[in-house]
Structures are given as C-alpha cells and as structure tokens.
Amino acid sequence: MLIDSHAHIDYEYEVSTEALIEEARLAGVTQIIAIAAALESLDKVAALADRFPNVYFTTGVHPHDVKDFNPEVLAKMRKFIAHPKCVAIGELGLDFFYEHSDRAIQFEALKIQLDFSIEAGKPIVVHTRDADEETMRFLDEHANGWHKAHPGKIPGVIHCFSGTAKLAEFCLALGYTISFSGIITFKNAEALRAVARDIVPLDRLMVETDSPYLAPIPHRGKKNHPAHTRIVAEKLAELKSISLEKLAEHTTGNTKRLFGF
Numbered sequence: 001m002l003i004d005s006h007a008h009i010d011y012e013y014e015v016s017t018e019a020l021i022e023e024a025r026l027a028g029v030t031q032i033i034a035i036a037a038a039l040e041s042l043d044k045v046a047a048l049a050d051r052f053p054n055v056y057f058t059t060g061v062h063p064h065d066v067k068d069f070n071p072e073v074l075a076k077m078r079k080f081i082a083h084p085k086c087v088a089i090g091e092l093g094l095d096f097f098y099e100h101s102d103r104a105i106q107f108e109a110l111k112i113q114l115d116f117s118i119e120a121g122k123p124i125v126v127h128t129r130d131a132d133e134e135t136m137r138f139l140d141e142h143a144n145g146w147h148k149a150h151p152g153k154i155p156g157v158i159h160c161f162s163g164t165a166k167l168a169e170f171c172l173a174l175g176y177t178i179s180f181s182g183i184i185t186f187k188n189a190e191a192l193r194a195v196a197r198d199i200v201p202l203d204r205l206m207v208e209t210d211s212p213y214l215a216p217i218p219h220r221g222k223k224n225h226p227a228h229t230r231i232v233a234e235k236l237a238e239l240k241s242i243s244l245e246k247l248a249e250h251t252t253g254n255t256k257r258l259f260g261f
C-alpha cells in the first residue's frame, strides 16, 4: 500500500484520470495527493478530490506562478483549506533555477503562504531549487512559529528532495519530512542516494512521483504516472536494505501522519 504524496494529476496525460488512478491501484498505489501549483490548478485539484475517494489535495501557489499571487488567490486558499480532503498548503517555495517569478515576489508570496499555514494549522509542501540558503531561512522561521502554535505536529515536507546532505539535516532538525522522487533512480544521483540511505531516517521518509515530471528509469523521457511511485519505493527499499512492504509501511504511515488522514 503506497501513497503518491505528490502528483499533478490535473495536468494533461495521454490517458484519462480514471485510467491513471486505476493503473496506480494495480501497482499498489492506493492514494494520491493532487498538488496545486499554477493558479488554475486550485479549482481542478479540489474537483478531483471530490470526484475520486482516494484522491486528496493541497492548495497553494508554486514559485513559478507567484507573479499572479493576489488577495483573491489567498481568499480562494482560505475557502479550500476548510475542505475535509485539503491536507496541506503548497506547493510553495523558491526556485532560482528557472526564476519564472522575480525573487522579491517569490519571497513575498512565500511569506504570506507560510503565515497562512501556521494560522490554518496545515503543513506545507515545499519546492526548493538552487535556493538552499534562502529556503533554510524561511523554513527556520516557519518551523519556529509552527512548533509554538501546533506542538507535536509535523510542519511539512520537502518535496522531490534533490539537495545536499546539509539541507536534509537542517530540514530534519526543524521537524520536516523529506520526500524522494524518481530522481533517486537517475544514473548521476549517487550523492542523493547517499542522502536517502544515510541521512533520512525511516520515520521521516516519503515517496512521490511529481507526475507528469521526472519519470524514473526505465521511463525517462515519457510522462510520469502515479503508478511509478512503486519504482521510487523499490529503489528506497534497496537503499535501506529492507523489503518493499516494510518501506511502504513507513512511507504510508509517515504520509498519513503528516497530512492527517
């Protein structure tokens, strides 16, 4: 029983959403978190959660799209966070690799969403790329506020982790969970595999696909599907020298504990 803790199933696929979900079920992926990213995703992921019993969703705006962040968007997030299947705020964060939105605008939208997370008591789903130092500063502030307001609860997850051992250790120390994607199957990802193997303990680990992006080997170059969560989990099980079942027990338990379902 695996959970794809991060997929963009509101995007275009070559098959229907029904087929995507059924294919996942057959691969042992029984639940999917539909992650909001672009502004137009907010309504779509909520509608998917209404339609499919095994789909949950998040509400928030990706750093690529925060140039369009405004008070109406925050009002919409407030509406969705009251939905029983809305499990987190995100994905949010910083992306200095593509920098589709100005850094100053990314900082401002991130701060608003982090404050909202603490106010709503909902964990965050963090995207970070080429922005380690700034991300650590924001996460430090979020974690401090969060632990005061919500003692004992997990503040969020660093999704699609591809950072350094230093970043992983920093995030773990603040209480965040770390999620790995198909990147850990890539040939050149030896350092990342070492982080997964040696730094992130089993009780702080999650799996995801980030579909339709980042298809694992042997599907690279194609659209990724939530069913491939299994490939990520198999790789992690191998790294941790445990069975797939044991690994899945941990990642599924961690995901449910974080998202509260």
Ligand SMILES: [Zn+2]
Pocket (backbone or CB within 6 Å): 006, 008, 035, 037, 091, 210
């Ligand atoms: Zn994503």
